[in-house]
Amino acid sequence: MTHRASGSRTLKVDALARVEGEGAMHVEIRDGVVHDVRLRIYEPPRFFEAFLRGRAYTEPPDITARICGICPVAYQMSACAAIEDACGVEVPAPIAALRRLLYCGEWIESHALHVHLLHAPDFLGYEGAIDMAEHHRAEIKRGLELKKIGNELIELIGGRAIHPVNVRVGGFYRTPTRRELRAFAPRLERAAELAREVVRWVAGFGFPEHEGDWELAALRHPGEYPITRGRLVSTRGLDIAAHEFEAHVVEEQVPHSTALHAHLLERGEYLVGPLARFALNFDALDPVARDAATEAGIGPGERNPFRSVVVRAVEILHACAEALRLIERYEEPDRPAVEVAPRAGVGHGWTEAPRGMLWHRYELDERGTILDARIVPPTAQNQPSIEHDLFHFVERNVDLPDEELARRAEVVIRNYDPCISCATHFLDLTVDRR
Amino acid sequence: MSTATRRPTLAVWKFASCDGCQLTLLDCEDELLAIADAVEVAYFLEATRATVEGPYDLSLVEGSVTTPADAERIRSVRAASRRLVTIGACATAGGIQALRNFADVEEYLGIVYATPSYIETLSTSTPIAAHVPVDFELRGCPIDRGQLLEVVNAFLNGRAPEIRAHSVCVECKARGNVCVTVAHGTACLGPITHAGCGALCPSYHRGCYGCFGPSESADPRALGDELRRRGTDDVDLVRMLRTFNAAADAFRAESTRLERAPR
Numbered sequence: 125m126t127h128r129a130s131g132s133r134t135l136k137v138d139a140l141a142r143v144e145g146e147g148a149m150h151v152e153i154r155d156g157v158v159h160d161v162r163l164r165i166y167e168p169p170r171f172f173e174a175f176l177r178g179r180a181y182t183e184p185p186d187i188t189a190r191i192c193g194i195c196p197v198a199y200q201m202s203a204c205a206a207i208e209d210a211c212g213v214e215v216p217a218p219i220a221a222l223r224r225l226l227y228c229g230e231w232i233e234s235h236a237l238h239v240h241l242l243h244a245p246d247f248l249g250y251e252g253a254i255d256m257a258e259h260h261r262a263e264i265k266r267g268l269e270l271k272k273i274g275n276e277l278i279e280l281i282g283g284r285a286i287h288p289v290n291v292r293v294g295g296f297y298r299t300p301t302r303r304e305l306r307a308f309a310p311r312l313e314r315a316a317e318l319a320r321e322v323v324r325w326v327a328g329f330g331f332p333e334h335e336g337d338w339e340l341a342a343l344r345h346p347g348e349y350p351i352t353r354g355r356l357v358s359t360r361g362l363d364i365a366a367h368e369f370e371a372h373v374v375e376e377q378v379p380h381s382t383a384l385h386a387h388l389l390e391r392g393e394y395l396v397g398p399l400a401r402f403a404l405n406f407d408a409l410d411p412v413a414r415d416a417a418t419e420a421g422i423g424p425g426e427r428n429p430f431r432s433v434v435v436r437a438v439e440i441l442h443a444c445a446e447a448l449r450l451i452e453r454y455e456e457p458d459r460p461a462v463e464v465a466p467r468a469g470v471g472h473g474w475t476e477a478p479r480g481m482l483w484h485r486y487e488l489d490e491r492g493t494i495l496d497a498r499i500v501p502p503t504a505q506n507q508p509s510i511e512h513d514l515f516h517f518v519e520r521n522v523d524l525p526d527e528e529l530a531r532r533a534e535v536v537i538r539n540y541d542p543c544i545s546c547a548t549h550f551l552d553l554t555v556d557r558r
Numbered sequence: 559m560s561t562a563t564r565r566p567t568l569a570v571w572k573f574a575s576c577d578g579c580q581l582t583l584l585d586c587e588d589e590l591l592a593i594a595d596a597v598e599v600a601y602f603l604e605a606t607r608a609t610v611e612g613p614y615d616l617s618l619v620e621g622s623v624t625t626p627a628d629a630e631r632i633r634s635v636r637a638a639s640r641r642l643v644t645i646g647a648c649a650t651a652g653g654i655q656a657l658r659n660f661a662d663v664e665e666y667l668g669i670v671y672a673t674p675s676y677i678e679t680l681s682t683s684t685p686i687a688a689h690v691p692v693d694f695e696l697r698g699c700p701i702d703r704g705q706l707l708e709v710v711n712a713f714l715n716g717r718a719p720e721i722r723a724h725s726v727c728v729e730c731k732a733r734g735n736v737c738v739t740v741a742h743g744t745a746c747l748g749p750i751t752h753a754g755c756g757a758l759c760p761s762y763h764r765g766c767y768g769c770f771g772p773s774e775s776a777d778p779r780a781l782g783d784e785l786r787r788r789g790t791d792d793v794d795l796v797r798m799l800r801t802f803n804a805a806a807d808a809f810r811a812e813s814t815r816l817e818r819a820p821r
Binding site for chain 1: 671
């Protein structure tokens with residue numbers, strides 16, 4: 125039923141349409157046996173990869189930010205990395221550090237949103253954060269405070285929390301002073317304190333027995349938890365650079381979705397995101413975050429997707445600790461940006477969005493006009509794994525009434541924090557039982 | 559609620575968009591719980607799976623219309639809403655996805671999808687007001703949090719929102735910024751762009767890129783002449799006008815004129 129298209133056209137992906145908005149699940153059951161489970165995403169296509177053609181090489185950070193209002197910094201950072209790669213430029217360490225600091229803000233904001241407003245109500249039995257707040261007001265307030273501090277960090281460096289204006293190819297338009305950043309440190313100390321409480325809180329949720337057997341893939345770079353750079357490694361021995369990604373991953377269009385499905389060639393499904401980062405980089409976590417994880421009872425062998433909520437909380441704590449360290453060591457760059465002169469060529473870049481690895485590729489002509497663009501977001505990579513997990517989940521719970529089956533399936537999907545989880549009641553379940 | 563008064567109902571709807579404008583509501587961290595106390599959040603899928611049947615006192619609509627199904631859906635949203643406010647550049651101008659309006663959507667489909675026939679899409683991305691009457695349009699890509707609170711507050715209290723339609727230049731002056739165009743020759747859309755961001759880009763030493771769309775009485779042609787004298791060419795001018803508000807009347811008319819003008 126999946127359509128495997130041949131030739132280079134398979135590689136052309138609309139990164140945007142498939143990751144947000146609404147989806148549906150279709151389940152086919154024949155004589156009590158699950159025949160097919162399809163997660164359908166019907167977010168209308170927005171065609172970013174098409175209209176990027178003909179644009180200037182300086183424009184993707186602003187344009188691709190608009191793919192996602194929840195993780196615009198991830199799009200800006202992957203775009204900059206790919207375009208600078210095409211132009212043969214490496215930004216100086218102080219600019220790289222400032223980018224990482226900005227990205228920490230997005231991790232804090234995005235994870236705090238998911239943990240508190242989207243995911244926690246599932247574990248505590250509420251429809252959403254609003255009715256949950258009637259009985260858990262303090263926890264929701266704590267989550268909102270944490271989210272606010274993440275947004276403040278993005279605003280401090282990026283100008284605004286959604287679609288920051290200060291990011292450009294080569295660096296920034298204006299870099300903050302040491303003094304400005306130092307003044308923010310107490311806010312991050314407060315956030316770290318809150319994050320420690322959040323780890324303890326979510327570790328106490330009830331988790332169903334559930335284990336995934338996917339290949340986990342995440343960036344890895346010596347001496348740091350992966351955010352802005354690294355090679356893509358996996359739990360089954362994958363180890364590639366950004367320019368090798370295309371040779372290892374194939375994307376297929378399936379009839380039931382505007383999102384494309386990504387597979388590793390000759391290996392199959394794989395999973396990116398917090399669980400994968402955590403499994404592959406546990407040793408690189410800030411000691412404070414590592415200790416909190418250990419105390420919460422999770423380690424690099426964790427494979428229960430329901431516990432991803434704990435991993436996200438641990439990553440919030442890591443991002444706070446890392447941001448504090450980056451501020452401590454911050455040196456104002458000589459110039460806010462280095463010059464990036466255009467040249468003909470192809471560039472690849474990837475970074476770790478809160479939801480997992482996000483890959484960009486641009487082909488430029490000698491004047492810097494974009495000839496071709498390709499973007500592979502985390503949700504496109506995870507969708508086959510999510511479907512696989514859903515299939516087994518439905519198999520084990522085939523006797524549940526439809527409404528209960530739908531509710532629990534939603535929770536399974538939300539474990540992966542796909543961009544479609546913005547819509548918490550996205551699952552329009554149709555069960556075809558014969 | 560202990561009082562007998564019914565709380566007004568609020569619904570938030572999404573069409574083609576990035577979710578950023580409805581996220582702005584969740585980004586009102588200090589006010590969110592107070593809002594949830596003051597109104598009944600009757601439909602807001604980004605925040606809750608619980609839904610209440612319409613009609614709704616106030617509907618906030620994010621996103622543009624890009625599919626036949628959405629062109630139908632917006633009509634039922636309108637019918638179920640006493641007041642309907644569109645939020646953000648997608649809903650008020652068609653958004654970045656309206657770049658298809660200047661191109662061949664069949665070609666776009668071929669670039670992105672191996673099997674375009676599986677995809678149902680319209681050849682244009684259009685603002686909500688092109689389909690149904692709209693009570694107020696709040697601009698921005700993304701919208702400003704303070705302005706969103708003002709609009710929600712105004713509508714729930716039956717008064718007109720205090721949102722000024724002058725240009726970013728006014729905000730820049732109020733902020734005491736040095737003009738980036740005059741001082742550094744930086745191409746800036748501030749003189750023709752709707753206020754609301756607080757002159758963010760010039761404050762970060764870059765030119766305004768027009769994410770709030772055209773201001774009232776915007777004159778893009780006059781600005782183009784000025785920027786051209788300072789070294790911006792027509793290709794760049796067209797690109798500047800064709801971003802998140804490309805299909806807004808004043809921006810569209812000028813970019814189309816420039817594209818057709820002999821070089």
